[in-house]
Amino acid sequence: MVDRVTVTLILNGERRRFEVPPGRRLLDLLRDDAGLTGTKEGCGAGECGACTVLLDGVPVTSCLVLAASADGREVVTVEGLGSGALHPFQEALVARGGVQCGFCTPGVAVTGAAALARGATGAERVRLLAGNLCRCTGYAKILAALDDAAEGTTDAPA
């Protein structure tokens, strides 16, 4: 049997300690060990972005992060994006109808929130979102929601 490794995270603002196999991916730690199933596995190769979480504040595809590499660092998942309530970008996604099947949505929400935190504008927002694949929406309402959230207007359009 392989030895387990200890991974301590500040997970959605809370200090959590996990004993996991050395080959565990951060994605599986979050889903299976921490019970945070909001983070999705769409491809396992870092191409679809459904598993995106914030690692020390920047978005990463958690399927390609070894859990042990995240030891001692801060992780924010879709469940922890807003503090208590939904993040403004999440609210805007709801208001705009930028959610269809919902499987890409957690990753989109995390990346979008990070793009807003960076202060990205215009075409840069599109570029930053391009690592999160969505097969349902055609992206129009996702990008509109990002613009709404940036401008602080999360009301549905008339």
Next chain:
Amino acid sequence: MDVAIQEVVRPATIAEALATLARADARPIAGGTDLMVQLRDGRRHAACLVDLGRLGLGGVRRDGDAVEIGAATTMDAIAGDAAIRGWFPALASAAGQVGGWPIQCRATLGGNLANGSPAADTAGPLLIAGAGVIVVAPGGRRRVPIAEFFLGPGRTALRQGELIAAVRLPLAEPPAGRRVVERFVKVGPRREQVISVASLAGRAVVGRDGALEQVRIALGSVAPTPVRATAAERALCGRRPDAAARRDAVRAVQRDIAPIDDVRAPARYRRIAVAVLLDRFLREVERG
């Protein structure tokens, strides 16, 4: 699913890292954006992963007449670094095109090189910059010129037990009155998040008379490794990049490359794409 390893080590010093890497079944991991996929698919194997995250190898710093980029610097950090954007715009541009943003936030410069892919986006810009790869080994440091670093698909000059510590890019201020044009262009079927089917990094120093005093061209995804287009450079040196010179360069560059047919594109397309990229770069140089 867990990747099939037995052990992970997180050394705090380079000496500790090298001590573990001396084992034949150990392999370094930084961003892991290539390695984690390869481990999962069984394309690479390791019993022990040595995580480089605590070695403090990230960051960009000016060091005399060079800029040194730590191996752990992420693509996102390189793309956004003011000094790199100023001095090495092709490198900044390339770093901003490696995968999607969540990949750029994780993938490191050292990893992009150590992976040994002919499509490594940062390789071309480093080739035209004449960069050196700073490698640390139990016996000490050595500097491998980037032109000698890539040996074949997935193979590099990095030996078992060695690490990339940094990449050093010499600063060369062109003489007064010269114009410098530097570009990185990548061709793929999609606009973002795509592995290139051909890429070109070019740097030209143009004299007052419009002639090319120095020209460096590097190409990706068109040979077993990223390559310098030396035949094309020879065809151009000292000439104005006019129609005749461009045509000669486009003909010469075909000797610099050895593209193959694969799932991403046929060889014929890659040859034509390289011709177009080179012609466009030279037109831009000519226009000024």
Next chain:
Amino acid sequence: MPRRDSGARRKAVRSDHGPRTTDHGPLGGCHERPDARAKVAGSTRYVADLALPGMLHAAAAVSPTAAARLVALDTAAARAVAGVVAVLTAADIPGANLVGVIFPDQPLLVADRVRMVGDRLAVVAARSPEAAWRAAALVEATLEPLPAVHDPVAALAAGAARVHDGGNLVKAFRVARGDTRRARADVVVEAVYHVGGQEHAYLEPQGCLAIPEGRTRITIVASCQCPFYVQQAVARVLGLPLAAVRVEQAPTGGGFGGKEDYPSEPAACAAVLAFATGRPVRFVLPRELDMQGSTKRHAMVIRHRWGASRDGRLRFAEVDTVLDAGAYAGISTVVGERANVSAIGPYHVPNVLVTTRVAYTDNLFGGAFRGFGAPQVTWAAEATIDRLARAVGLDPLEFRRRNVLDDRRRRTCTGQLLPRPVLARACLDRAAELAGWDEFHARERAAGPEREGLGIGLALYGCNLHHGGQHLDRSSAVVIVQADGSVVVRVGLTEIGQGNLTACQTIAAQALGVDPAVVQVWQPDTTTVADSGPTVASRGAHASGMAILDAVRRLRARLDPVAAELLGCRPDQVVLANGRAAIAGEPGRSVEVAAVAAEMAARRIEAAATGWYRSRPRRFDAESGLGAPYESYAVACHVAKVHVDAELGLIRVAEVAAAHDVGRVIHRGALEGQIEGGVVQGVGWGTTERLALERGRLANPSFTDYLIPTAADAPKVTIAVLEGAPSGGPFGAKGIGEPSLIPAAAAVRNAVVAALGVEIDTLPLTPPTVVAALGDAHPFAWVAEEENEDARSAAAPASR
């Protein structure tokens, strides 16, 4: 924001199938989607998010080659892996070793012969996914290669290797009207189109969870579009009656047709393993295996000979289509049936001969995919229409105007008479106007490497199921009004992201005159609603909506008398609106619907009702292909504006103007979402999404190399909604799921051809395909020619 444009046609005919309500209500509005909040918070539980105590994980060992005889299967090494609980092969299946919706030609586990890469040889259950997949990789198969056939046209030629004993022709269809051989035409164009397939690329991989109750019954929770198909497949492999198999649809992360027929396979695997081990078994496919083994949009080879008069009137059309069904028939015959009658589009053509053949090959098998055979034949038809327009010297828009169906010429190619108003011409004109067709063509355009082009795609879509599948075209609903006035709705059709929950909620709220927020629509479960057929053919809102309206009608037979008593009026005077029951014509007197519900509860009056829908029967002669294959039709027109790099062959689709004949809008946001998403999926199919098949193996089974559009690739979509054409649907609505995709790739193709001035008859239009089409016209074609010469001389023996 996409433009909405419905005013112009508002006054046209409206067939209102809804019960008495006032015109105000949620219909056509844009209230919050009921599933959005949980999804955006990450709290929606998909199959992979479900775990049970003692649950095992399934994996499958699959064939790496396309055609072989299975000589021996050694599972000893797999069984020896720590954590493995069961390794099952064909002999271990308790019931029939059979999957397949229509033809019994596909085993669940290969017993003797492999016909495609990805055919399952054995299934494994283990305590962890790691152990299950490690064991699956250790299953050792001795495979003896057999001759294989990978080209569908070659598969139909004499002497081709046979994929199944009965030969490679699965089925043939035709439409024969008039006489194409004797028709007189001034201009005749011929072309052969090679139209590639497509991977669904739903973001959630296929998956299910099987929960056995001893060996007597089983519950399956599945990501799927048709729980009833899954129920039938599981009952068959376990040898159980249908009533002993309960299938609950899990929240489903995208389908696009890919979760119509295929989910029966993983579900049957999980069920067999669950019965063998007595434990819950979860089976979630890794992306590569999902892409390698699941169904695809059919590749087709389409041969055209069409003729027109000098003044641009279509005289005849001959279409000969071969579909690559792949190794198993699946539902390919149904796709062929639709491709057959969709081959001409919304044009008046007096003489038509369409032949459509479905061929077995040793390729991955084709299945349902948004559009169901229509996008391929539309792509070809629209290419030929543009060719003919050029041949007679007419603008492609004007050529279409001269031939498109309208209120005077309303017969489709099968001779079916469309009811008025026919909105094909209106859709064409609106899309062209939105795209700025005239302004674009009035403008000078550069001839350099950066080109621009506009192209049209126009499609006629038969709503709901074809005549051949009308026995499936029915749907079940249950509506329960709770004592507090909130409403439970169950339907047999699924939410897969397209917005069926939203549509059903809106329809139920409108019919009951209540706020949508009080209506809860729940995912289907085969024990709560009757078999409603698959959620396909853009029939979700139509079929489930009609069943809901039927249920509401029955419910109101009990609700209205109670309301009438509270109001002091006759039951037939009761109207429901704005959450209140009122007397028709007397707005002053009303009571809350919730109060009526409370009263019904107090009096123990049944406040639940079931509803049923079946499409109207119609006449169609399969032999001649003449008659009414569909109950109604929808028209869709897309005009694409593209930028083409004429040297690198790169295409950027900048804008798509989309005009849709939707009958009536149910929910504006969901409608726009379908159109925006359909356009982008169609654009991806037409440009970057290439299935790289190498001897039947998919060489790019990953998002790394199978390139679907990113946010940066998506065009700006502008939308015109045309209401008012009759549909037979709830409140006059028509389906939008598939019409939103069908014409997009054709529009892009025609725009690229217009920009470059060369025909491109191969889909997708990848950069190498575009550059190859340019041939010697490419400024650097000489580079490749010289290199070929060098290579030839280098290879010559004398030079060595």
